[in-house]
Amino acid sequence: MRYILRRLGFYLAALAVAITINFFLPRLLPGDPAAVILGTSAAKLTPENLRAVREALGLSDAPLIQQYGLYLAHLFRGDFGISYTYFPTPVTKVIANGFVWTLLLGSVSLVLSFALGNLIGIYGSWRRGGLVDTVFPPLLIFIGSFPAFFLALGLLYAFGVKLDWLPISHAYNNRLPQGFNLPFLLSVLEHMVLPATTSVLLGIGGWALGMRNVMVSVLADDYVTMAEAKGLKQIRIMFVYAARNALLPGVTGFGIALGAILSGQVLIETVFSYPGLGFLLINSVNGRDYPLMQGLFMMITIGILAANFLVDILYTWLDPRVRTG
Numbered sequence: 001m002r003y004i005l006r007r008l009g010f011y012l013a014a015l016a017v018a019i020t021i022n023f024f025l026p027r028l029l030p031g032d033p034a035a036v037i038l039g040t041s042a043a044k045l046t047p048e049n050l051r052a053v054r055e056a057l058g059l060s061d062a063p064l065i066q067q068y069g070l071y072l073a074h075l076f077r078g079d080f081g082i083s084y085t086y087f088p089t090p091v092t093k094v095i096a097n098g099f100v101w102t103l104l105l106g107s108v109s110l111v112l113s114f115a116l117g118n119l120i121g122i123y124g125s126w127r128r129g130g131l132v133d134t135v136f137p138p139l140l141i142f143i144g145s146f147p148a149f150f151l152a153l154g155l156l157y158a159f160g161v162k163l164d165w166l167p168i169s170h171a172y173n174n175r176l177p178q179g180f181n182l183p184f185l186l187s188v189l190e191h192m193v194l195p196a197t198t199s200v201l202l203g204i205g206g207w208a209l210g211m212r213n214v215m216v217s218v219l220a221d222d223y224v225t226m227a228e229a230k231g232l233k234q235i236r237i238m239f240v241y242a243a244r245n246a247l248l249p250g251v252t253g254f255g256i257a258l259g260a261i262l263s264g265q266v267l268i269e270t271v272f273s274y275p276g277l278g279f280l281l282i283n284s285v286n287g288r289d290y291p292l293m294q295g296l297f298m299m300i301t302i303g304i305l306a307a308n309f310l311v312d313i314l315y316t317w318l319d320p321r322v323r324t325g
Contacts, residue, residue, distance in 0.1 A: 007312045011305045018301040022294050023071050024064070071294075080298075081291035085283050091295040094280065099299070101171050102269070102276030105192055106261030109199035114254055116200070117207025122243050124208070125215035126234075137212055140205030152198045152271040160194060167191050169273040195272045199265060203257070210253065214246040221245075251314060258307040 074081065080091035120140075124133035143151070160168035172178070173187040218224065219242055227237045266278035273279065277296055284292040 004313060007309060011309050015301065015305055018305075019072070019075065019298070020068075022297045022301070023068050025297075075298075080295040083284075083292045084289040085287040085292060091291045094292060095277070095295050095299055098275060098277045098280045101274060102261065102265065102278065104188075105195055105199070105269075105274060105276060106265055108192065109196045109265075110203070110254075110257055110261060112196070113200045113203035114207055114250070114257070117204040118211045118243075118247070118250060120204075120208040121211025121213075122215055122238060122246075125212045125219065126238050126242075128216070133212070137205065137209045140201075140208055142205075144202050144205040146202075148198065148202055148267040149271055151201060152195070152268050155194050155198055156271060166193050168194070171275055191274075195265075195268050195274050198268050207250065207253075211243075211246060211250060214249055215242060218242045218246045252311055254311070258310075261303070 078092065080095075083089050083091050083094050086094050117140075120132060120136050124130070124137060127133060146154075156168050159165050167173075167190060171188060171191050172184060173191075176184045176187055178184055224237060224242055265274075265276060266281055268274070269276045269278035270282050277299065280292065281296050283289070284296060
């Protein structure tokens with residue numbers, strides 16, 4: 001319990017620092033959000049009219065420290081303001097819509113890459129020198145070394161443009177009624193294939209190589225040799241004895257990747273115009289949308305910290321040495 005409380009205190013302190021940075025960082029960007037939104041029309045407005053537009057957007061000329069105090073007061077009420085880019089929609093509603101799509105795409109991609117990568121690593125280390133061990137890890141690492149946007153554009157062109165097998169943008173067919181009906185769900189699945197495949201290909205090699213290297217070390221331990229001497233089934237030794245202990249470093253990586261779901265798909269979502277948080281983040285930066293930027297950064301920060309805290313709790317269950325340390 002003492003270990004958990006120490007980690008909780010650390011994450012709360014990190015959250016406080018992130019909240020402060022989250023406020024000041026967007027305001028250091030050059031340009032006036034009101035002028036960006038109005039575009040060429042801003043030059044035709046009088047200073048009084050431009051000031052009125054700024055007030056309507058919730059922009060203030062007050063000192064930053066005073067704005068910071070108001071920001072904290074609104075933050076604790078869960079009020080991130082109105083999005084400039086999607087005016088007059090509240091930031092919380094914009095983020096909620098994007099969060100659903102990012103969570104769907106990111107969780108499916110992460111689970112697939114984690115499961116397939118670890119299975120390849122486990123089997124490859126168990127059959128060292130075989131086809132799976134010598135071909136798959138280096139090939140997957142090579143594919144995963146491509147920049148995300150390059151791999152995404154390659155898949156988009158090959159399977160979406162040239163072969164015309166899959167849709168190349170958005171998360172579903174706009175002509176279909178949204179809801180839990182089969183045509184809409186199939187459309188969502190079809191639109192998710194290309195971005196999810198891109199994400200899986202980028203991550204699966206790292207999981208496979210990491211598990212393979214740890215498994216090679218674990219298989220040389222005495223308790224594995226003892227299990228083999230007892231005549232236990234090979235599949236039980238491989239998964240129950242070896243893979244369970246080799247999975248500990250992977251759990252940490254999974255937690256970090258889980259938190260990074262909210263921010264790690266910016267390029268993929270942008271290439272496929274997938275309406276998740278990454279796509280919204282690009283739009284908010286281009287539009288100097290302070291409230292939306294702050295809401296997204298806060299969402300990403302909380303997601304990463306919460307995921308790492310859950311991993312710390314999970315570690316105490318998987319490894320008893322942590323509880324006594």
